[in-house]
Amino acid sequence: MRHLEAAAIGLVFxxxxxxxxxxxxRQGAGVSGVGAQRALAWALLNAQSPENxxxxxxxxxxxxxxxxxxxxxGEPLEPKLPFCYGAALVNATTNExxxxxxxxGP
Amino acid sequence: xGVKRGTAERRRGQxxxxxxxxxxxxxxxxxSAYSLQPxxxxxxxxxxxAQLVHLARACMATxxxxxxxxxxxxxxxxxxxxxxxxxMYNISEKRVLNPDPSGLTVTNATVFRIKTLQTEFTxxxxxxxxxxxxxxxxxxxxxxxxxxxxVYTMVEVKVTYTHSYSSPFFNVTxxxxxxxxxxxxxxxxxxxxxxxxxxxxxxxxPADINVPPGLGVKGYRYDLKDEFGIAVPVLFRG
Numbered sequence: 001m002r003h004l005e006a007a008a009i010g011l012v013f014x015x016x017x018x019x020x021x022x023x024x025x026r027q028g029a030g031v032s033g034v035g036a037q038r039a040l041a042w043a044l045l046n047a048q049s050p051e052n053x054x055x056x057x058x059x060x061x062x063x064x065x066x067x068x069x070x071x072x073x074g075e076p077l078e079p080k081l082p083f084c085y086g087a088a089l090v091n092a093t094t095n096e097x098x099x100x101x102x103x104x105g106p
Numbered sequence: 107x108g109v110k111r112g113t114a115e116r117r118r119g120q121x122x123x124x125x126x127x128x129x130x131x132x133x134x135x136x137x138s139a140y141s142l143q144p145x146x147x148x149x150x151x152x153x154x155x156a157q158l159v160h161l162a163r164a165c166m167a168t169x170x171x172x173x174x175x176x177x178x179x180x181x182x183x184x185x186x187x188x189x190x191x192x193x194m195y196n197i198s199e200k201r202v203l204n205p206d207p208s209g210l211t212v213t214n215a216t217v218f219r220i221k222t223l224q225t226e227f228t229x230x231x232x233x234x235x236x237x238x239x240x241x242x243x244x245x246x247x248x249x250x251x252x253x254x255x256x257v258y259t260m261v262e263v264k265v266t267y268t269h270s271y272s273s274p275f276f277n278v279t280x281x282x283x284x285x286x287x288x289x290x291x292x293x294x295x296x297x298x299x300x301x302x303x304x305x306x307x308x309x310x311x312p313a314d315i316n317v318p319p320g321l322g323v324k325g326y327r328y329d330l331k332d333e334f335g336i337a338v339p340v341l342f343r344g
Contacts (some may be wrong), residue, residue: 005123018344019138040153041242044160045271045278048333077190083146086159086190088183091337092164092175098184 022093035064035105037085043100044087050098052091057102083104151222153233154195155273157183161267162216164235165202166334170317176200176216181301195220197309198231209316210242210341222274234273241266242341251304253290260292261342268299282332291330305332315341 039060043053050070057068067081077084077099084103090096116288161179165171180200187194199219217239219231247262269280281299292304305328315325323343 005120005127009127010239012134015131015134015138019134037149037153041276044153047160048335059286063299073186073189073278074189078289084191085148085153086107086186087153087160088186088190088192090164090179091183092168093181097186099186100283101190 007090035061036066036083036102040085040087040100040102044089050089050100053087053100057100061104064104065106066102066104069099069103071099071101073097073099075099077101079103083101113341116241133272144282148193149192150193150195154193154220155271157192157194157276158197158218158220158234159236159271159273162218163334163336165216166214166238169337171202171214171216173200173202174222177324178200195222207334210244212240212339212341214238224274232274235271237270237272238336239266239268239270240338242339244342245302246326248307249304251290251306256308258290258306258308261310261326262305263305263340264296264301265300265301265303265330265338267301267338282334282336284330284332284338286331287331291328293330303328303340303344310342315339316344 011019030101039057040053042060043056046056047053053066053071054068057066067079069077069079071077077086079101081103082105084101086099089100108302130266141159164177165179168175177200180197180252183194185191186192193297196221201217203213203215203217216236218234220234222232225231226321243266244266245262246265249260249262252333265284267281267284269282271278271280279299283295284293284301284303286293288306290309292305294301294302296302307326307327310326310328313325313327315323325341325343327339328342330340332338
């Protein structure tokens, strides 16, 4: 009987731990979102081209779960991760516009 | 008799404990299956100010930035803002300040006034200011340079070139790299923002220079480009 009690308590402890870990990971998503915003801002300040932005964002967000989209005007943004920030890269001489979006999440 | 009662009490206690454990396990399992829907407040500020800096630089890179062109670019941004998660602030004012040649220094500036969260309380729009400064200082040295079958008279000028961005969210000074558009000029980086430029006199355009201020002097202007495509005017006397 004591073995059964010990096993039951162990099971409860394991389930509770797993739940806490899952909860912490989900709450971390907000922090990633803030990181994505500042990373994209920094990349934009140093940007000459969309490729340049993409490279700088990947340096800044190393270790974070994120995705970068480079879109033409009108192209829909279809992210897999939920929290997105976007920036428009404009070449006023050639009238070319690209949208760079960085999405982060758990 | 006493032993029997003790055993029965222990068994009841054990059953109660198992009941509590089963109940707790069920509750925790149910909570694990429940998906959280956190409320997210998107952070705004750095990215929106950086976006305006980028827009001002793009306007300057056309070589003929004025209020109308800036207005057009902001209009395009507002259109994109409706489709993509740019989350731009309401821009209440945008101004291109014309180049102010004072001596051998040329300053181009663009100012945006935006309505941030703080504006809601203070009623004062906040500013994003982009200032591009080129300060030329001729060293007095001249030399000849042969490119192909042509010989150019090169005028040596020390140039300090800076981009200063100020906003409620950041204050940044960049020292962008410079390049020549004709492959004739000599360029050497002396420090972060300091350059030693050899400008070909034959490829320079005549320009009025106010040295000392108020006294127009005939001089020359030779344009380089920075890494963002903005023209960098190198000024020197004839």
